Amino acid sequence: MPRRTEQRDAIRDVFEDTDRPLNAQEVLESAQESVPGIGIATVYRNIKALVDEGWIVPVNLPNEPSRYELADLAHHHHFQCTTCQRVFDVPGCTHGLASSAPDGFEVEHHEVMLYGTCPDCTSEATP
Amino acid sequence: MPRRTEQRDAIRDVFEDTDRPLNAQEVLESAQESVPGIGIATVYRNIKALVDEGWIVPVNLPNEPSRYELADLAHHHHFQCTTCQRVFDVPGCTHGLASSAPDGFEVEHHEVMLYGTCPDCTSEATP
DNA sequence: TTGATTGTGATAGAGAGTTATCACTTGCGT
DNA sequence: ACGCAAGTGATAACTCTCTATCACAATCAA
Numbered sequence: 001m002p003r004r005t006e007q008r009d010a011i012r013d014v015f016e017d018t019d020r021p022l023n024a025q026e027v028l029e030s031a032q033e034s035v036p037g038i039g040i041a042t043v044y045r046n047i048k049a050l051v052d053e054g055w056i057v058p059v060n061l062p063n064e065p066s067r068y069e070l071a072d073l074a075h076h077h078h079f080q081c082t083t084c085q086r087v088f089d090v091p092g093c094t095h096g097l098a099s100s101a102p103d104g105f106e107v108e109h110h111e112v113m114l115y116g117t118c119p120d121c122t123s124e125a126t127p
Numbered sequence: 128m129p130r131r132t133e134q135r136d137a138i139r140d141v142f143e144d145t146d147r148p149l150n151a152q153e154v155l156e157s158a159q160e161s162v163p164g165i166g167i168a169t170v171y172r173n174i175k176a177l178v179d180e181g182w183i184v185p186v187n188l189p190n191e192p193s194r195y196e197l198a199d200l201a202h203h204h205h206f207q208c209t210t211c212q213r214v215f216d217v218p219g220c221t222h223g224l225a226s227s228a229p230d231g232f233e234v235e236h237h238e239v240m241l242y243g244t245c246p247d248c249t250s251e252a253t254p
Numbered sequence: 255t256t257g258a259t260t261g262t263g264a265t266a267g268a269g270a271g272t273t274a275t276c277a278c279t280t281g282c283g284t
Numbered sequence: 285a286c287g288c289a290a291g292t293g294a295t296a297a298c299t300c301t302c303t304a305t306c307a308c309a310a311t312c313a314a
Contacts, residue, residue: 003281003290024272039293044272060189065271079232090228101217104246105206113238119231130260130311151302166263171302173261192301255314262309272298279292284285 002049010034011046012055020088021059021067021078059087061113077111081118083125090114129176137161138173139182147215148186148194148205186214188240204238208245210252217241 014022014030022030028043047068050056059067061080067087077090093112101107117125141149141157149157155170174195177183186194188207194214204217220239228234244252 001290005281005291007292037293041273041294042292045291048273062187062189062191064189077227079228079234082235088229088232090232092227100204100219101206101241101243102215104249105215105217105241106244106249107206107241108209108243110242111238111240113240114228114232114234115237116228116235117233122231122233128260132261132310134262164263168264168303169262175303257314258312260309260311263307265305267304268302270300274297275295277293279290281290282288284287 007031007035007038007042008046010038011043012050015050015056015068015070020086021069023065023067025065027068061087077114079114079116079118081121082115083117083121086118088118134158134162134165134169135173137165138170139177142177142183142195142197147213148196150192150194152192154195188214204241206241206243206245208248209242210244210248213245215245 010031011027013034014027018030024040024043024047027047028038028040031038031043047056051058051068054071056068057071059069059078061067061078064080064085069089073089074091075093077093079088079090080086081088090112137158138154140161141154145157151167151170151174154174155165155167158165158170174183178185178195181198183195184198186196186205188194188205191207191212196216200216201218202220204220206215206217207213208215217239
């Protein structure tokens with residue numbers, strides 16, 4: 001049976017305290033603030049466990065390491081900042097995407113990715 | 128200066144004769160129909176050259192090897208069949224995506240991915 | 255036709271992300 | 285408090301895609 005460890009708690013806290021998808025490296029860096037000695041292997045191990053139990057879900061972008069976010073979020077899309085590479089949630093989905101495929105193609109689900117500049121990087125670029 | 132070889136011609140023909148993005152393996156298999164002995168290294172080399180000269184562009188999906196298609200196509204999106212893994216072009220783009228991001232996010236471009244079943248796999252699943 | 259030089263094919267190697275290994279530590283039932 | 289099973293951290297190893305290497309073959313100007 002699973003045990004409660006400070007590393008595991010720290011990793012869960014990281015996801016609960018963040019509203020955007022995080023990759024293993026980002027989780028490591030956030031978790032190190034509460035558990036300085038935590039290692040990357042522990043992060044990967046616990047991410048895997050959290051995915052298996054359905055508490056987080058993977059968010060995959062082309063040519064990017066897997067990110068993860070809480071599984072119980074409402075349907076939404078993602079925005080990646082082309083400057084800092086961070087990924088943000090974009091709430092809602094008002095597009096009639098299912099009907100946009102040609103005849104004969106049955107759409108089961110879709111992904112929308114927006115790319116651009118996030119508020120932080122916009123303000124830093126404006127002196 | 129570059130030379131004309133039957134391998135290079137075969138690879139260019141593959142892209143011109145196909146209306147969906149192809150990965151290196153798919154290009155290899157198609158090119159082998161006209162040049163049986165062609166190797167994967169030659170495919171990668173020529174794809175790289177064709178990208179550098181702007182004749183094809185990469186089409187990247189999460190956790191998938193890079194695919195490539197002709198660069199001069201009109202703006203469109205992509206559909207991946209969850210059965211055969213092939214990727215197809217979806218013409219047009221009628222969505223007001225630029226306006227869907229939260230305040231402060233500046234959208235520069237976007238990608239829409241549709242996932243589902245292609246006509247070939249739909250008919251094969253219906254006996 | 256010749257010959258420099260570019261291209262090819264087979265395969266080794268690089269690079270990135272992720273998983274496995276293993277000795278040591280820690281949580282927790284008794 | 286004890287003991288053992290589960291967890292951790294460091295790092296080796298794996299997977300997958302793509303690039304580099306190198307001996308040999310093919311192209312094309314002269």
